[in-house]
Amino acid sequence: MVELNGTLLISILNFIILVAVLAHFCYKPMLKVMDDRRNKIRNDLDSAARSSAEAAKLKSDLEAELANAQVAAQGIVDKAVKEAKVQAQAQIDEAHAAIERE
Numbered sequence: 001m002v003e004l005n006g007t008l009l010i011s012i013l014n015f016i017i018l019v020a021v022l023a024h025f026c027y028k029p030m031l032k033v034m035d036d037r038r039n040k041i042r043n044d045l046d047s048a049a050r051s052s053a054e055a056a057k058l059k060s061d062l063e064a065e066l067a068n069a070q071v072a073a074q075g076i077v078d079k080a081v082k083e084a085k086v087q088a089q090a091q092i093d094e095a096h097a098a099i100e101r102e
Helices: 006-101
Strands: none
Touching: none
16 A cells, blocks of 8 residues: 655655646647647648639630630631631632733
8 A cells, every 4th residue: 555655755756846847848848839830831731822822813814715715716716717708809809800901
């Protein structure tokens, strides 16, 4: 059986003092560091999510601009082809007229 003597009481007191000192100097600062790290990670994840959303929006905007540019380019090409056909027909008509004059 356990004897209740002065050594046991001093050991218990030393253990309580050790736990109090470790709690004050180690446990609380360690919890603070872990909370700071948790907050930093949370902020980084939020920032990454915002950046990803902005990138997706920018991508869709650029795709829309590209589609508009392709439509505009096709319109310019179609207009140039029509003008070329008109000029070719005018040159052909002018050549026929020149041949008939001769």
